[in-house]
Amino acid sequence: MAINVERLGETPEGKQVDLYTLTNENGVSASFTNLGGTWVSMMVPDKTGQMADVLLGYDTAENLMKNPPHFGAIIGRNANRIANAEFTLNGRRYLLAANNGPNNLHSGPNLYHTRIWEVELEESGSGSRISFSLFSPNMDQGYPGNAHITVSYTLMPDNGVDIFYHMVCDEDTVANFTNHAYFNLRGQNSGSILDHQVWIDADYFTPADKTSIPLGELVSVKGTPMDFTEMKPVGRDIDADYDQLKMAGGYDHNWVLNHKPGELSLCAKAWDPQSGRLMEVYTDLPGMQFYTANSLKPEPAGKGGALYGPRHGYCFETQYYPDAINKPQFPSPVLKAGEEYATHTVYKFTWE
DSSP: OOEEEEEEEEEETTOEEEEEEEEEETSSSSEEEETEEEEEEEEEEOOTTTEEEOOOOSSHHHHHHHHHTTTTTTSSSBEEEEEEGGETTTTTTEEEOOOOOOOEEEOOSGGGGGGEEEEEEETTTEEEEEHHHHHHHHTTGGSSEEEEEEEEEEEOOSSSEEEEEEESSSEEOOOOOOOOOOTTTTTTTTTTOTTTTEEEOEEEOBBBBSSSSSSSSSOOOOOTTTOOSOOOEETTTTTTOOOOOOOHSSSSEEEEEEEEEEOEEEEEEEEEETTEEEEEEEEESEEEEOOOOTTTTOOOOOGGGOOOOOSSEEEEESSOOGGGGGOSSOOEEOOTTTEEEEEEEEEEEEOO
C-alpha cells in the first residue's frame, strides 16, 4: 500500500489544494483532494489488465471548486432534496435556500465541496486510509447545531473503497451524507452507459412529483421499468412511456433497499460487458438514489478535456430517503444531540 501527495492548485482565497493518491498491491488506485474531500479518480484494470479511470470528474482546482454536477463530492448535511426548502424540528421551523426550483438540493448553495477539509493519513492492515474532517457551525447551510464531521476513505486490498461517515452535534439536527461519484466502468471518457448492466436489491421505490420530491408512498417495482431485481441494461427501459421516467428524463429516483437497517449489505451491482469491470455497492443505509446523469453538460470540460453528456455516467447515492425530514413515515435522518452518526458505504471493483 502507498500514499502519494501532490499539489493541485489553490482556492480563490489562496488556500492550498492537494491531491492524495492511495494505491494497493494490485495497482488499483484512488485519488482524493482536501478541497471538499472529493473523490477525484479511481484507476481499475479491465479483464485484459488495461487500466482506466472509472470516475467522471475534474482535474483542476478551479473546476473542482465549481463542480456543478457534484462529481465525487461529499454531500451533507443533507443529501438529496428537502421539499419547499424547509423543515420543522422540535417545533422550530428551519428555512434553507431554494436552489432546485422550490426545493433545497444537497444542502446548497454553501456546498461542502468548496471548502478545505483537514486531512489525516493512516496505513493499517485494512488498507490505506485518508480522513477528511470539517467543523460545521450552528446554522451552517440553515441546519441547527455545531457539528464535527469526519469522512474517511479506505482503499482495501480487495479493491474496495470503504467510505465511513461520522458526525456528532451539540443540538438535534439532520445528518444524511452521501458521495456523489459518477461511475462509467468503461472509462470516464467513453461516452454512453446505456449498455452497462445494473442490479439493485430493492422491491420498492419512492415515486416522486415533477420536482423530484417523493410522494410519501412506497411502490412495488414489479412490472415497471424501475425493476432492477434482475440485472439488465440501463438503456432497456430508460425511455419507457412511464411517468416517473418521463418527468426525470431517465432514472433519478430513490430505491428502498431490502436489507435490514444498519446492516452492511450488498445492495447494487454494475457491470460493463465490454471491459468486464464489475462494481459492487454495499451499505448499511436504507435507501439509494440511482441517477443516470440525465442533465449532465460538457462544460466545464472534464478530466483530460473529456466532454461529458447526458447518460455518460451513473450514481449510486446511498442515503436516507429524499425529504425524509418532512415525512415521518420514512426512516428518520434526525441525529440527536451528543449521539453519533456513523455509517459505511463500500464500492468494490473486480473484473471478469
